[in-house]
Amino acid sequence: MTSIGIIGTGKMGSGLGRVWAAAGHQVFFGSRDADKAKALAAEVGAGLQGGTFEQAAEFGDIVLLCVPGFTAEETAQELANVVRGKALIDLTNVMSQTGFGLFVGTTTSMAEIIAHHTGAKVVKAFNTIHVLNLANPVIDGLRADVYYCGDDDTAKSLTKQLIIDAGFEPVDCGPLQAARYLEPLAGLWIHLAFGMGGKRETAFKLLGR
Amino acid sequence: MTSIGIIGTGKMGSGLGRVWAAAGHQVFFGSRDADKAKALAAEVGAGLQGGTFEQAAEFGDIVLLCVPGFTAEETAQELANVVRGKALIDLTNVMSQTGFGLFVGTTTSMAEIIAHHTGAKVVKAFNTIHVLNLANPVIDGLRADVYYCGDDDTAKSLTKQLIIDAGFEPVDCGPLQAARYLEPLAGLWIHLAFGMGGKRETAFKLLGR
Secondary structure, three states: OOEEEEEOOOHHHHHHHHHHHHOOOEEEEEOOOHHHHHHHHHHHOOOOEEEOHHHHHHHOOEEEEOOOHHHHHHHHHHHHHHHOOOEEEEOOOOEOOOOOOEOOOEOOOHHHHHHHHHOOEEEEOOOOOOHHHHHOOEEOOEEOEEEEEEOOHHHHHHHHHHHHHOOOEEEEOOOHHHHHHHHHHHHHHHHHHHHOOOOOOEEEEEEEO | OOEEEEEOOOHHHHHHHHHHHHOOOEEEEEOOOHHHHHHHHHHHOOOOEEEOHHHHHHHOOEEEEOOOHHHHHHHHHHHHHHHOOOEEEEOOOOEOOOOOOEOOOEOOOHHHHHHHHHOOEEEEOOOOOOHHHHHOOEEOOEEOEEEEEEOOHHHHHHHHHHHHHOOOEEEEOOOHHHHHHHHHHHHHHHHHHHHOOOOOOEEEEEEEO
16 A cells, blocks of 8 residues: 555546545645645545645655646646655646647657758658568557658658558658657657567557547 | 659668558669669569669659668758658658667656656656546557656656556656657647547557567
């Protein structure tokens, strides 16, 4: 049984708190509005507690930071003295609040650089799978995804057909700027396969319902 | 039938060329070493051609750029006059040649910023799934992945157990710097679900064999 302090009582924070309480952990919900956190704790029951961010952070042997991404840095600074040295799970997302993109980290992509230099109708695709998968794009009984993005519909249609012809599942990821997501996705796969010694014949699949 | 010019005859370029030729497309392999490309084309047969980068780019109604990532920008500049206005698939990866990380785009992550400010043992996790999945982490018959990374083994072990307790499949992504991959991965999912109106109850699964 672990003591978990949850910083932020939005959907993910309250949802994970319920799940972990059901699994037998001690959960303390923290909110900027302590009364809101107390009400949530009372509603969930199971002896859960609620209070301020600081109280939740003090309570937890592990702290879950699940505030909106654009407030994450500020909240981290506020709670620094309480969480220093503690285990802390960060699930924040750094999506821009206005429009497309991340506000930390990814500010361009090789695909955009290539489009800029050439004026070609660039589509990013096929960067997220290992070459071994070309021999058999079906893994674990599922057709591996090839994520693709670009700004020209004709070029994208051509690419989609070439993805299908290679036996993969095409997943349209919208404009070329989405290469800022697809290039790190390739980074993750390469890191897992080569940096961490994992399986090499791997590919991502977007599950959905 | 599409005319495809392939820029780069490494494993991905030659592999996709073979696959697309088998699907009935016209393929022209291009290499800095034109003889190498011609030999590859002769080996594959099916009337395929080989030659220089420029010849391959001229041949294709669509061009596949599959040179090493660290030469992609330079190659794009060299071929600009040939590929301008053409459809071009970019599958290059922007992984650093020495050590961990991307050399374009992602230079930090919120998880690292939080660790810097707080000194907490930060683990990035749970950012790549929608809250709806908490009610049922099994999608399409598969247990959805929760990717996690961090620099402290104890904090990671705690987090791994909390992932399991929530019903997900934990995927260890190594050091906290891997948040530079996981934060854009969340960006991709959010972009697909909200920006592009896709399914919301989605999650990624790393297939492998």
